[in-house]
Amino acid sequence: MIEIKDLHKSYQMGSNSLHVLKGINFSVEQGELVAIMGSSGSGKSTLLNILGMLDEADSGSYTLDSVPIIDLNETKAAEYRNKFLGFIFQSFNLINYKSAVENVALPLYYQGKSRKERNATALEYLDRVGLKPWADHLPSELSGGQKQRVAIARAMAADPKVLLADEPTGALDSKTSYEVMDLIQKINDEGNTILVVTHEEDIAHMCKRIVYLKDGVIVEDKKVDQVRASQYV
Numbered sequence: 001m002i003e004i005k006d007l008h009k010s011y012q013m014g015s016n017s018l019h020v021l022k023g024i025n026f027s028v029e030q031g032e033l034v035a036i037m038g039s040s041g042s043g044k045s046t047l048l049n050i051l052g053m054l055d056e057a058d059s060g061s062y063t064l065d066s067v068p069i070i071d072l073n074e075t076k077a078a079e080y081r082n083k084f085l086g087f088i089f090q091s092f093n094l095i096n097y098k099s100a101v102e103n104v105a106l107p108l109y110y111q112g113k114s115r116k117e118r119n120a121t122a123l124e125y126l127d128r129v130g131l132k133p134w135a136d137h138l139p140s141e142l143s144g145g146q147k148q149r150v151a152i153a154r155a156m157a158a159d160p161k162v163l164l165a166d167e168p169t170g171a172l173d174s175k176t177s178y179e180v181m182d183l184i185q186k187i188n189d190e191g192n193t194i195l196v197v198t199h200e201e202d203i204a205h206m207c208k209r210i211v212y213l214k215d216g217v218i219v220e221d222k223k224v225d226q227v228r229a230s231q232y233v
Helices: 044-051 074-084 100-110 115-128 144-157 174-189
Strands: 002-013 016-028 033-037 059-064 085-089 162-166 193-197 209-214 217-223
Touching (some): 016 044, 033 174, 044 059, 044 162, 044 193, 074 085, 085 144, 100 115, 162 174, 174 193
Parallel strands (some): 085 162, 162 193
Antiparallel strands (some): 002 059, 209 217
């Protein structure tokens, strides 16, 4: 599903060059739930940005669902993102003046779906995350956990090949974090491929595999016995 080979990325900082990713080799199979861990400056955010086509590597290759991701202009990158990827962010990134159902329907608008189809699909996904009764509520009327569930529904609504979650529990308390991870695990149980960037060990162990980054290289990549979040919910 994802194949990364010898990936390098540097940033120019004044007269200095900062080598952030130093030859990353990494692959993810269909249906995996993978945590990416590392301290600040380890390169995990840069790796996620490259996976999310928000940034490009300097060298190396990235293949997603057998499609080489290379030399994308902004239009092509946006098209591929919409076709392949769903994003979940720490800060939810909901549009404040749109209701929950309108937020979830947004990716479908860019896929050219009719208003009726967008609405039906959005309601179906809100129902799946337990928020159908809140469909017409604005983000300001929802709790942090509810906002993140709306964001997960939005990410899922476009039927992405891969879900990329950047610190999805970072802004939530422990109980709500485990509720969100329970939902992510259930989505993964259905065969969806998910990558979770986190700095929390307990969240990482709710995945099935943990990749540790340090100073731009992968220092450990191991399968783990998954802790089910449902026991804490």
